[in-house]
Every structure is written in structure tokens, then in C-alpha cells.
């Protein structure tokens with residue numbers, strides 16, 4: 001791989017001759033591929049029992065595994081059932097360190113396409129509120145798809161600037177992940193295109209964005225809350241120096257030292273330009289491609305002073321959920337009929353943490369305890385259950401993916417190696433006996449989507465944008 005001269009000169013200067021040689025040698029080695037089991041669907045142990053794949057544990061997260069080049073896990077029906085997310089192993093470290101818990105209010109501020117969002121959501125186990133945001137409207141589409149594919153039920157997806165979010169969520173979150181836009185030096189091996197767009201000017205531009213994003217994130221954190229800052233770059237300007245500068249400006253924040261794993265290295269104080277901050281940044285962590293099996297990453301965990309009790313957030317005016325029109329029982333009659341007939345065992349509507357909301361013709365189950373979100377660009381105001389079309393309720397793909405097979409009265413269960421499984425994922429009509437009406441289609445008991453049974457065939461309701469592509 002041909003690396004920019006200015007980049008290699010910088011790295012040589014930073015690392016010194018000896019370490020630089022090891023660093024450079026890592027570019028001649030194959031990169032490691034990873035997948036992370038979706039604990040919203042099954043435990044890593046249960047997953048390992050289901051597959052005879054050659055997998056090796058990623059040391060910093062118990063649901064992460066390395067797989068070999070030949071495996072192609074995106075070409076397996078389990079991928080379409082959302083049983084795992086394909087993720088670069090080092091990229092599993094930020095959410096693992098932040099350690100989101102069930103019941104918390106969590107923000108993923110720069111979230112698309114959603115790798116870390118799916119990891120945070122799995123840790124939250126459907127309880128609490130996950131606001132997941134990206135400022136780029138195109139990238140938000142991929143984020144929505146991943147939120148839905150992984151069966152995340154407690155997420156609100158926004159397409160906002162951090163500044164506008166901070167006006168709505170002051171002091172609101174227990175935990176915030178800032179996986180910042182960066183110069184991407186740590187991803188050169190994974191995404192060679194990033195090499196072409198690299199320049200020292202890009203580092204400077206990224207620093208500007210990171211500074212603003214961090215300040216806005218700080219406003220949204222409750223006293224005692226934790227903020228995880230990560231990048232996939234080596235440049236100290238975007239890492240140790242960014243954190244040192246932040247700490248100087250925000251005296252109510254301190255570093256929480258990150259527990260180290262084998263091969264991880266402490267942040268390099270000598271790369272900051274601020275003597276006072278020097279000793280602090282050694283509590284942050286660097287993942288280097290020549291020391292671990294993974295790409296380059298930087299991770300810093302920060303805590304805001306105070307505790308939850310001193311926070312004023314619970315006296316914030318918590319508006320009616322999501323500020324659109326309140327659901328009307330009359331409009332929802334067909335939805336309730338659908339639930340009664342199709343999902344008699346589903347208890348989702350009885351969960352106190354959630355409330356039915358509608359936006360235009362769409363029905364959502366939204367987390368409660370949200371401030372009014374009227375001023376925000378919302379991609380999803382909760383779990384999209386479906387659409388009411390001409391007084392008929394049509395369940396969404398997201399609804400299917402967030403259910404369990406046992407919730408459905410009528411279902412069709414395929415084996416992964418059955419030809420109908422792929423035919424279903426390709427969107428084909430299946431000539432197959434099934435109960436009349438809506439059926440939840442599953443593979444090995446994990447939902448894939450909907451189909452409608454009628455006269456010896458299954459009408460395929462798998463969405464066009466989700467379909468299996470040959471050769472892809």
C-alpha cells in the first residue's frame with residue numbers, strides 16, 4: 001500500500017525509528033475481520049452452538065469474534081435475521097468501554113451507519129432510551145436500516161446537528177458516545193480510499209468539527225454522566241490534544257482511566273502540548289495495528305462532576321412523547337385487531353416505558369420520558385410498528401425484526417439451508433401451504449419478515465431494499 005509521504009514522516013517522527021518499523025510492517029499484513037453477536041437476539045454462547053464457523057474471541061468484548069476471510073458471513077440467512085453485525089474488531093472497543101446499561105438514557109451522537117448503536121442497544125437490552133443521531137441525511141438511512149435489522153425497539157433516530165440536539169436535551173443523558181468524524185488514518189488498511197483523501201489540512205478540519213461536537217455533547221450530559229470520545233485516527237491533534245484541550249475548557253470533566261487489554265497502550269501524554277493535561281491523558285487508550293489484531297483507534301472516557309440526584313433533568317418538562325399528534329384509539333382499531341389476531345402473546349403494549357404514537361399514517365411504539373422533539377428532524381420516533389393504509393394496518397419490517405417467533409400466532413419457519421429461505425429473502429412468492437393472513441417468517445426461530453398466506457401460497461412482504469443480492 002502506498003502511503004502519503006507527509007503521513008509516514010509524521011508517524012516516524014511520533015513513533016521513533018524502531019516502533020515506526022513495526023507500525024509500517026503492519027500494512028503488509030492482512031487485516032482481521034470481525035463480527036459481533038446481537039445479544040438482543042441471542043447470547044454469544046448460544047450463537048456459537050448454532051454455527052460451526054471458525055471464530056476466535058475479540059479480547060475486549062465478549063460478543064465479538066474474528067472470522068476468516070473465506071467465511072462471508074453477510075451471505076448467510078442469519079445475517080438477514082440480524083443475529084450479528086459485521087464490525088472491524090477495534091471499532092468494538094468504544095461501546096464496550098462506555099458500558100451502557102438497561103434503563104439508561106444514552107446518546108450516540110455520530111452514529112451512522114450504526115455499528116456502535118447496535119452494540120449500545122444490545123447492552124441496554126431494550127430498556128431505557130437510546131437516541132441515535134447523524135448529521136448526514138444519506139448516512140442516516142443506513143443507520144435506520146441497521147436499527148431495524150438488529151431489532152432495536154427503544155431507539156429514536158435523529159438527523160441533526162449536535163447544537164440543535166443540545167437545545168432539546170440539556171443535561172439529559174447518562175451516557176454519550178462521540179465516535180467523531182476524523183481523518184481516518186487508522187482505517188487505511190481497511191478502506192484504502194481514505195489514503196487518497198488524507199492530508200494535514202483534513203486533520204485540521206476534523207479538529208474543528210470534533211471541538212464543536214464535544215462541546216455540544218458536554219451540554220447534553222447529566223452531572224455524573226459519562227462521555228466516550230473515540231476516533232479511528234493516529235493524529236495526536238485529534239486525540240490526546242483534543243481531549244487535553246477539552247479538559248482545560250471544561251473543568252467539571254475528568255478522565256476515567258480505561259482498563260487496559262493486552263496490546264492496548266495508554267494515551268501518549270508527551271504528544272499533548274499542555275503540561276497540565278499531560279498526566280491526565282495517560283488514562284485514555286490507543287489501539288495500534290502493530291500491537292493488537294485490529295485497526296487503529298483512540299478511546300477516551302470522561303466523567304462530568306456531580307451526581308444524578310443533583311441533576312435537574314428529571315424536572316425538565318417532559319412533553320407528550322415526540323410531539324406529533326397523540327394516538328387516537330379510533331384510528332388504531334385495525335392495529336389492535338392485528339395485534340389480537342396475529343400477536344396474541346406479545347406484551348409490548350403493556351410496557352410502561354413505552355407509549356403508542358402516530359406520525360401521519362405511521363404507528364410507533366416510542367420511549368416515554370422524552371422531551372418534545374417537534375423541532376428536530378426525526379428519522380424514527382421509536383419502534384416503527386407499521387402503517388395504517390385505508391383503515392388497514394400493515395405491519396412494518398421493523399416490527400417483524402423486533403419480535404420473537406413465539407409472539408406470533410402464525411409463522412413459517414425455514415432452515416438456513418432450505419431453498420425457500422433464499423427465495424424468500426429474494427422477494428419471491430413461495431408456493432407453500434400456510435395459515436391465511438399475516439405470517440411471521442423465521443429462520444431457525446428468528447424473524448426475517450412478513451408474508452401473507454393465501455390459497456397454497458405465501459405472498460412475500462420482504463421489503464425491496466432489504467433483498468438478497470446474488471454475487472454481492
Ligand SMILES: C[S@@+](CC[C@H](N)C(=O)[O-])C[C@H]1O[C@@H](n2cnc3c(N)ncnc32)[C@H](O)[C@@H]1O
Nearest residue numbers: 110111112113114115116134135136179180181
Ligand atoms: C466515524 S463515523 C461514525 C461511525 C459509527 N459510529 C459506527 O459505529 O458505525 C462519523 C460519523 O459522524 C458523522 N458526522 C460528521 N459530522 C457530524 C456532526 N457535526 N454531528 C453529527 N455527526 C456528524 C458522519 O456523517 C459519520 O457518519
